[in-house]
Structure formats: C-alpha cells, structure tokens
Amino acid sequence: MAIPSPADTARPGRAEAAGPSWSGTGADLGRWIAPVVSFVLILALWQATVLIFRLPRFVLPPPLEVLTALGNNFPILLRDTWVTGRETLAGFFLSIVVAVPLAILITASAPLRNGIYPFLLLGQSVPKQAIAPLLLLWIGYGEFPRVILAFLTAFFPIVVNTAIGLQMTPPEMQDLGRLLSASRRRVFFKVTFPCAMPYFFAGLKVAISLAVIGAVIGEFIGGDTGLGQRILVASGNQRTDLAFAAILMLSLLGIVLFTLVALAEKLLCPWYDKS
C-alpha cells in the first residue's frame, strides 16, 4: 500500500502489480534454475545407484527405462490417466456440489451447525480406505464407487474452508447491511459469498489432490481400469518400470488438476493476491 500523502499522486494506471510477471528477468530465471538442477541431480543419483549396486530391474528400474516404458505404453497410460482423471473430477465436482450448501447451512444458524458439524467430524475421522471395500459391496464394481471415494476424501476440506470463509465477512459490512435493512440474501450474494471465495479456493486446492488419492484407492480395491489398477497389475507382473511410468502419469495428473484449480482462482478472484 502506498504511503498516504496529501497529494495522493497515485494514478489507477500504476497497477503494474497486475499479476506475477513471467518475463525473463534475471530473478525469475534464478527461481527456475535451482529446482531444475536438483531434479537433474536426483535423476542422475537414481541412475547411478541402480548401476553401482546392480539392483535388479524389478526392484528399481533406472529412470531411462521408466521413460522408455512410458514411451512404449503411452496410449494405454493415457487412457488410464483419462479414466482416473474422469473419476477424480467427477468426485471433485460432486464434493463441491454437496460441500458448499452444507457450509452455508453450517454458518447460517447455530442449531444447524451443532446438528451437522459433529457428524462431519465423525465422518472425517473414518479413514476412507477403510470403507472402500464396503463401497464395492454396496454399489458394485466400475467407476461409480471410485467417484464416491474421491468425493468422500475431497469434500471435507471444502466444507471446512468454505464455512470459515463465510464467517469472514467484515463486521462493518454486516452493519452496513443492517443499516440499509438489506435482506440476508442480498448481503449474502453481494458481500458474504464473494468474501468467502479465497477460502473456498484454498479448500478446493487441498480437495483436488485428495480426490486423486480417493480415486486411486478406489481403483486399488476393485475394477480393471485406471492408473491405480495399472500400478497394481504392473507390480504384480514385476513390470516395475511400467508401474513407475504410471506413477509418473499420476503425479502429472495431480499437478495439472491443481494448476487448473489455481488458474480458476486467479480468474474468479483476481483481487486476492493484491489486497
């Protein structure tokens, strides 16, 4: 924030801070060099370890072989990724659809909060892996139980963060709403909800990573598609290189999905990192 001066010479146009600059300045380059160097070092170390200790391939394949496996099986892996990604996203969106109204209910009144919140905590304390076999029993094989598992793992952080955000309305704004006898609905849409957006997105960022985990757990337990299943089968066949390739795809999927959520945040609340 600029130092207030009587003249207040600042002009609207001075907002050069309109987002992180990706121009190739020296400082930016420096930020990229370190992680790239350490990444290359880790790969070199991995390759060297395998060569020096003569580790069997099924225990730890050298990174180059993982890349070869990735290249040779790329169409299959891509299809698996698509399956896992689809389950993840379905579970993720389902969790948004359920979590946001729930967060609104929780913050709307004390009795509702007291009635709902303990059960949310209770539900959260149950490890999702533990109920995965039961889900198969109840809803059978296929993608649907995995979607449900992704939903169950993802939804809690969205509820909690959104609920916190909905309570972040500045008291002055509540006073303003009361002074002007604005309806609760109007204050909610004009002030309360937008105020909660950054918290909602913080929840989404945690949730999207958890949703991937949920989907993979679902694939471990049952079915015959998806990256989780591919990892399971590949390691069963001692195709560790293929398993690693699938893990690589899985982490790429996670990174891409997370980046998409972060992008959506930038688009929908561009004010957040500036104020």
Add this chain to the structure above:
Amino acid sequence: MVYRSRGKGSVTALDALNLRIDEGEFVTLVGPSGCGKSTVLKLVSGLLAATSGQVRIHGEPVRGPRREMGFVFQTPVLLPWRTVRDNVLLPIEMLGQPVREHVARADELLAKVGLDGFQKAHSWELSGGMQQRVGICRALIHDPEILLMDEPFAALDAMTRETIGLELLRIWEERRKTVLFVTHSIPEAVLLADRVVVMSPRPGRIASVIPIDLPRPRTVEMEYDERFKEAALEIRALIDRGGPAMHAPAAAAGGR
C-alpha cells in the same frame, strides 16, 4: 436527540448522557478510548439498543437500524472485487434501488473528494487516504440525513487527516447534513465542529459541550487562531481531569 443508556450487566458503558443535536449541525465527540464514543454512534444508528434511555430523531424514538443514516467506519472496508465506483454504489444495491440512476451521483461525489479518474480503480491501487475518501462517498451515496463517522481518519497521517477533514467540510457545507463525528484527535475535533462534546470514561458521560466559535469555511490556518487554541486547551484540560479514571482497575475493560 436524547440518549440515556446503560450497558448490560455490571458494566455501565454510558451513563446520564444527554445531548441534543440540531439539524445540519456538525458535532464532534472526543474522549479517551473506552469512554463509549463508538457506543454512542451505534446507539444513534440503531445498530445497538440502549438498555435504558432512548435516542430520538425528530422526536421519534429510534427502534432499529435506519436507512437515513450514513456510516463511515474506522477502516474503509472496501470490497476488493469491486471498482471504486461500485463500492460507492454498494448501499444503493443493498437498498434494492436502481443502480444506473445513481452512477452520476457516485462519480460526482468521487470528483468532490478528488478521486475523478479513479472510478474504475480497485481498492488495492489506492492509498489509505484515498480509500477512506471512497468510504465517505459510500456513506453519502443514498443521501442520508445523518452522517455518523467513527474515527474515520484515525489510521491516516496528520496531513492527510487535515486535507480530508476540510474536504468533508466542503461537501457538508454544500448540503448540510447532521454529522456526528467521533475522534481521538483534539485538533481535528475543534477544526471540524460547531460543537465539541467531550466525554469522560467509565461510565462514559459527557464532561462538557464546547461550542466552537470559528468562522466557516474553516481553513488549516485557523489552528493558529487564539479561539482554536483556547478551545483545544479547554478540551485537553477536561480530558486530563478525567485521567485518573482511565487508570482505574481492569474491571472496566471492554466498557463499550
């Protein structure tokens, strides 16, 4: 306006507070922290109900929040996703009135506080002083009869304070509203007011009401006027006399 009120439970926030404010008068309320200045504003606005006593506007008791109040908060609290203009128009939207008809008025108000050209800027592009100017415009957009200001310039530096204070007076002189202005600053209280209400703490009561006999429009130079100094000194003495009470046991904490 008359208010006589007590706080809940054991802490009496305000006691034997009796004040009449004329229409179009500019009254400042000065006193040490914890003397209930802000409580008085909340009572007048109807945001807070007095446990005893009442506030009357045009003889009619205040029973709840009222639309004819404009409120300027201690911090501007602008909504960061809205442009400056849309922040000013927020009360119109909350009232459910057509926004388009008020755009011209919003721009006019912004121009009056020197923010012409900033209509489409966002709060993070503004300095603290500019943000509070937007806060003033927001309080005035629905043309309230009464303007309540709760230490609006407390977070600003001394020079910006003076400048904005005089801007506020200019707007007020064009269209006289009743202003109740809470402040910590004695010079500010004197420079702006027709009358300064000096409050003493715990329980908050009126120590004295001091009429300010300075011509309008006011200027910064008046701070060197003998009448200004006299009034400021008198207020200073009144507040210092209430001093020991400020160091009373911690039981009185939170007496608002």
